[in-house]
Amino acid sequence: MVFTDVTPDPIDVVEVLKRVAAAEDGAVLLFLGVVRNHAEGRSVDGMRYDAYEAMAKGVLAEIAREASERHGTDRIAVVHRVGDLQLGDTSVAIAVSTPHRAAAYAANREIIEEIKKRLPVWKKEHYVDGASEWVEGAAPPVPHRAGGTA
C-alpha cells in the first residue's frame, strides 16, 4: 500500500523500509535526503523546513500514486520531515520495492525529482556565521488554463 506523510517527527528509516517489504519483490531502493554541512560554498549548521502542510500531504500522495501507476508497484513509502533539523538529520525518505531492480531505481528517482519540482516545502539554511537564508527553489509547474468553472 502506498504510504506518504509530511511530519515534524524524526524519520525512522527501518520503519519506512518495513512498509515496503513484500514477498514478491526482489529489489528495494531507499533514498535519504540528509542535512549536509555545506551549501554553495557556505558552512551550514542547521536547516528549517516549512511546508504548506495540508497541501503538501496531498501533493506527496499524488506524486507517490503517479509513480505507483507508472511502475506497477504499490510498495512505496515516502516521508518528508518539517521543522528544525540538525546536521545529519534525514529530511526525506523514499522507499520503493519492486520485483526487479530497474523499476525501483526509476520510480525512486522520479519521486525525488517530482518532490523537488512541486512539493510545497521550503527550507531556510542556517549558516555557521549566524546568517540564514531561504534556499532558492524551483517554480512549480502551474496549469496554463483554468480547469474550474465559475
Next chain:
Amino acid sequence: MVFTDVTPDPIDVVEVLKRVAAAEDGAVLLFLGVVRNHAEGRSVDGMRYDAYEAMAKGVLAEIAREASERHGTDRIAVVHRVGDLQLGDTSVAIAVSTPHRAAAYAANREIIEEIKKRLPVWKKEHYVDGASEWVEGAAPPVPHRAGGTA
C-alpha cells in the same frame, strides 16, 4: 572509507547505512537485493548463494573502488551475503552517500550492474515443488589477450 564484504552473516541494514554517513553528504542511496518468492513463473521458497569467496572479496572491492573513483565519493559500503537464504532475506546491500543525489543514484546502480556482470557468485533456487536449479547467469567479461608473461 570504501567498505566491502562477502559474508555468510545476515546483513544489518542499519549498520551498512551508518558506514556511509558523512557530514558533507546530502544524499544516501541504499539498494537491497531480497530473496523473492517467484522466478520466471515458478514459486520459490529459498535460495542458496555460493561464491568463490577469496576472489569475490577482491572483485567486490574493485567494483566499489571503480565506482568511488568515477563518482568522487569514498562513502560506499557493499555487503554480499552467501549461504542459505530464506524468502525476504537480504542478499546484497549497496549504500552510497554523496553531496548531491545524481551521483548517489548513478554509483549505486553501476555497482549492482557490475556485481551482476562479474562477481563470482552463483545462486541455486529452491522451488516450492521440491526441485532446485542454478539460476542462469551472465558470462563474465574475460580479457581477450594475456596480460602476464611466462
Next chain:
Amino acid sequence: MAIAVRTLFFAAYRDLVGAAEIPVDLPEGSTVGDLVASLRERGHPFSSLPPAPAVAVNRTYAGPEERLAGGDEVAFIPPVAGG
C-alpha cells in the same frame, strides 16, 4: 456582489508581506490573476510580489485564469525547495 477569499503566504513571501494569512475581498468573477494584480496595486510590500507567482486554490495548483469563489483558500507558493 463581492467575494471574500483567504490568501496564504509561505516562506519568503510570508517574510515579504509580514503575514501568514490575509483576507481579501474581490468582485465576483475575479480570477487568480485579478487577485494577484489587486494585491500588488496596494503598493509596498505587496508590490514586491512577482506579477505571476505560483498559486494554489484550495490546495491545488491553479493558473492565472482560474475563477475564484467565496471562501476559497488561495496560497502564494514561492519556488519550492523540498527534499
Next chain:
Amino acid sequence: MAIAVRTLFFAAYRDLVGAAEIPVDLPEGSTVGDLVASLRERGHPFSSLPPAPAVAVNRTYAGPEERLAGGDEVAFIPPVAGG
C-alpha cells in the same frame, strides 16, 4: 618439464565434474586454453565443460592465451548470478 596447477570448479561446473578441486599437470608453457583443451580431452564428464569457459588465474579473470605457472590456482567460472 611439467607444471602442476590447481583447478577449482564452482556451482554448475562443480556439479558437472563432481569435484571442487582437481590437480592437473601440464607441459611448461601451457596456457589457459591448453588447460581447458586437455581437460576436455579426458572425456566424460570434462568434455561437457564449454570449450571457452570464463577462467580466473590466481583470482583474476584471464583470457585463453594467458600462460600458466606451477602452483597457479585456476578457477572455472560458470556464468555468474550474484546480487
